[in-house]
Amino acid sequence: MADEPRPGGAAGSNPGPAATGRRARRHPRRRRLVAGLAVLAVVAASAVGVAWWRLNGNITRVDVSGSLASDRPTKMAEGPLNILLIGSDNRVGEGTSDAASVSGARSDTTLVAHLSADRKHVTVVSIPRDSMVKMPPNCDATVPKAQWPVQQFNAAFSLGGPACTINTIEGNTGVFIDHFAVVDFNGFKGMVDALGGVPVCTTRPIDDPKAHLTLPAGRHVLDGEQALGYVRARYTEGDGSDLGRIKRQQAFLSSVVQEATRTSLLLRPDKLYAFLDAATRSLTTDPGLGLGQMRDIATSVQDTGVGNIAFVTVPTEVYPEDPNRVQWTAAATTLWAALRQDEPLTSPSPSPSASPSATPSVPALTVSPADIRVEVVNATGVSGLAAEVAAALRVQGFAGVTTSSVADRPDGVVVAYGPGREEAARTVAAAFPGSTLAPEASLGQTVRVVVGAGARPVVEVPNRLGSEPLPTPSVAVPSPSPSAIQARTADQDICS
Numbered sequence: 501m502a503d504e505p506r507p508g509g510a511a512g513s514n515p516g517p518a519a520t521g522r523r524a525r526r527h528p529r530r531r532r533l534v535a536g537l538a539v540l541a542v543v544a545a546s547a548v549g550v551a552w553w554r555l556n557g558n559i560t561r562v563d564v565s566g567s568l569a570s571d572r573p574t575k576m577a578e579g580p581l582n583i584l585l586i587g588s589d590n591r592v593g594e595g596t597s598d599a600a601s602v603s604g605a606r607s608d609t610t611l612v613a614h615l616s617a618d619r620k621h622v623t624v625v626s627i628p629r630d631s632m633v634k635m636p637p638n639c640d641a642t643v644p645k646a647q648w649p650v651q652q653f654n655a656a657f658s659l660g661g662p663a664c665t666i667n668t669i670e671g672n673t674g675v676f677i678d679h680f681a682v683v684d685f686n687g688f689k690g691m692v693d694a695l696g697g698v699p700v701c702t703t704r705p706i707d708d709p710k711a712h713l714t715l716p717a718g719r720h721v722l723d724g725e726q727a728l729g730y731v732r733a734r735y736t737e738g739d740g741s742d743l744g745r746i747k748r749q750q751a752f753l754s755s756v757v758q759e760a761t762r763t764s765l766l767l768r769p770d771k772l773y774a775f776l777d778a779a780t781r782s783l784t785t786d787p788g789l790g791l792g793q794m795r796d797i798a799t800s801v802q803d804t805g806v807g808n809i810a811f812v813t814v815p816t817e818v819y820p821e822d823p824n825r826v827q828w829t830a831a832a833t834t835l836w837a838a839l840r841q842d843e844p845l846t847s848p849s850p851s852p853s854a855s856p857s858a859t860p861s862v863p864a865l866t867v868s869p870a871d872i873r874v875e876v877v878n879a880t881g882v883s884g885l886a887a888e889v890a891a892a893l894r895v896q897g898f899a900g901v902t903t904s905s906v907a908d909r910p911d912g913v914v915v916a917y918g919p920g921r922e923e924a925a926r927t928v929a930a931a932f933p934g935s936t937l938a939p940e941a942s943l944g945q946t947v948r949v950v951v952g953a954g955a956r957p958v959v960e961v962p963n964r965l966g967s968e969p970l971p972t973p974s975v976a977v978p979s980p981s982p983s984a985i986q987a988r989t990a991d992q993d994i995c996s
Contacts, residue, residue: 555773555776555777555791556791556792558777558780558781559783559784559785559790559791560783560784561790562662562785562786563786563787564663564666564680567663567664567667568641568666568667569636569641569642569667569670569671570641570642571645572676573670573674573675573676573840574676575676575678576617576676576842579617579842580614580615580617580839581614581615581678581679581797582612582613582614582615582675582677582678582839583612583613583615583677583678583679583681583789584612584665584666584669584677584679584680585609585610585611585612585681585683586607586609586610586657586662586665586680586682586683587608587609587610587683587684588607588608588683588684588685589608589684589685607629607654607656607657607658607665608629608654608685608732609626609629609749610626610627610629610653610654610657610665611624611625612625612627612669612675612677612839613625614842615797615801616844619801619803620804620808620844621804621809621810621844622801622804622809622810623812623838623839623845623987624750624753624809624810624811625813625814625835625839626749626750626811626812626813626814627669627814628653628742628743628746629652629653629742630652630654630742630825630826631652631653631814631816631827631828632650632651632652632653632819632821632822632825632827633650633668633672633827633828634648634649634650634651634671634672635648635649635650635651635653635655635664635671636648636664636668636671639656639659639660639664639667641663641664641667645671653668656668662680662682662784662786665680666680672828673836673839673840674836674840675836675839675840678788679786679788679789679793680786680789681785681789682784682785683779683782683783684782685728685732685782686782687778687779687781687782687783688724688728688731689723689725689727689778690724690774690778690781690782691724691775691778691779692722692724692727692728692756693723693774694774694775694777694778695756695760695775697722697723697727698722698727698752698759699719699720699721699755699759699994700720700721700722700727700730700751700752700755701719701720701751701993701994701995702715702717702718702720703717703995704717706733708729708733710733711728711729711732711733712725712729713726713729713730719994719995727752730748730752731745731748731749731752732745733745743813743816743826746813747813747988750988751992751994753811753990754809754989754990754992754994755994757806757809757990758990758991758994761806806989806990807990807991808844808989809989809990809991810845810987810988810989811987811988811989811990812835812845812985812986812988813986814828814832814835815828815829815831815832815985816828816829816832817829831985845985845987863926864962865923865926865927865930866927867924867926867927868897868927868963868965869893869896869897869898869899869927869961869963869964869965870898870899870965871899871924872898872899872924872927872928872947873899873900873945873946873947874890874893874898874900874901874902874928874947874948874949875901875903875946875947875948875949876889876890876893876901876902876903876904876949876951877903877904877905877906877948877950877951878903878904878905878951879905879906879908879910879950879952880909880952880953880977880978881905881909882975882976882977882978883975884975885951885975885977886903886951887903888971888973888974888975889958890903891971892931892957892958892970892973893928893931893958895966895968895969895970895971896961896964896965896970897964897965898928900946906950909952910950910953911952911953911986912935912952912953912954912986913932913934913935913936913949913950913952913955914936914938914949914950914952915929915932915937915938915947915948916938916939916940916943916947916948916949916950917937917939917943917948918939918940918942918943918946919939919941921943921945922937922939925937925947927961927963928947928949930961930962931959931960931961932949932951932955932956932958932959933956933992934956934987934989934992935949951977953977953978953979954977954979954986955977956977957973958970
């Protein structure tokens with residue numbers, strides 16, 4: 501039997517006018533939705549493109565290759581990356597006909613950032629501005645190095661800009677500089693403000709009219725203007741030397757790294773753009789260091805880990821001909837050799853796991869303090885230090901803590917252990933930030949802690965026993981030898 505005709509049309513025929521009208525009404529809505537999404541995608545892509553174009557256009561580029569020495573150090577192929585960072589009170593290239601000349605500009609801060617070839621560690625070296633080093637006369641790099649006179653390091657930037665600074669560094673260290681970046685201080689203020697301020701910790705009040713900064717002792721969150729005064733303060737805080745200011749700058753940079761990590765800066769487009777806008781508007785680089793290259797560098801070190809970023813100051817001693825100046829010590833040779841050979845100055849911490857589940861930054865401690873006998877050896881010559889350290893260990897449950905002293909005066913803290921006691925030593929070392937583990941075949945079950953100059957206060961170990969607070973340190977620990985290489989990692993507490 502033939503199918504009966506359906507309303508609106510014969511069986512198997514095209515839909516009738518009513519159905520066609522309904523579909524016609526639906527399809528335009530769908531088409532409008534798709535078109536709207538396409539427009540939004542184009543607008544979003546355009547916005548990103550405009551933002552990228554603006555940020556990249558903010559950067560001033562200066563080609564100094566023609567002013568660099570012909571006998572530069574050998575660059576390692578596809579190896580580490582060395583970037584010269586200069587903090588200046590004037591943007592290079594603005595208002596000058598000669599881009600390499602920055603007459604009148606001053607370099608308050610000079611850093612060499614070394615990124616290891618495997619990107620597992622970053623070393624940031626501060627060069628004291630008062631260092632007396634060999635420098636090309638009149639910044640003329642064609643003059644043989646044997647004829648270079650000794651001059652104050654920060655004169656290189658004032659006399660010949662980035663080119664003269666690069667020649668001076670490479671000529672004295674043998675470290676090849678891949679890129680340079682000059683940041684003026686106005687941009688520095690903007691970057692701090694974009695972060696929402698940066699926490700700092702000062703152990704004494706600061707009142708420095710030249711730096712336009714007044715702060716009581718304690719922890720503070722500084723805005724850009726205050727932060728600039730904090731890193732430049734020199735004459736009424738600490739010992740008034742450039743070395744004291746460098747320590748403060750390194751602590752501040754550690755805090756910046758911690759703050760950027762804590763606030764997930766890279767996941768906040770608004771904050772990230774404000775930060776990059778402030779940074780790029782104050783930035784002068786070589787032509788090879790554009791925004792794209794900076795992005796690639798940032799991506800390459802994103803898994804480095806805060807604990808593997810170390811800040812180091814070139815070891816110095818008093819310059820014999822002028823007590824207000826310093827000269828590099830033999831330890832500086834070791835420092836620059838480590839950079840040339842791409843060796844870390846601190847023991848690398850494990851990189852963060854890519855797993856979504858949280859993992860500790862170091863392997864879990866497996867031996868309880870109750871099962872560890874400890875001998876605390878005072879190697880500073882300061883009375884009462886060993887007893888104070890022992891008390892801080894006892895409240896955490898360490899058993900049988902004894903004390904002694906020695907005539908040797910080493911720097912830092914060494915945790916020595918005998919055969920089979922490495923895990924126990926790791927628990928002890930967790931109480932001493934920056935300590936070094938050292939096997940010693942003659943030791944038995946007791947773990948020996950030798951406390952030297954520059955040792956930081958005892959901290960709580962993760963598997964401590966009891967809840968009694970650690971006693972407040974009261975014994976002043978002497979500063980380490982100026983000839984020693986002292987590294988500060990970016991994960992250290994800002995008050996340390």
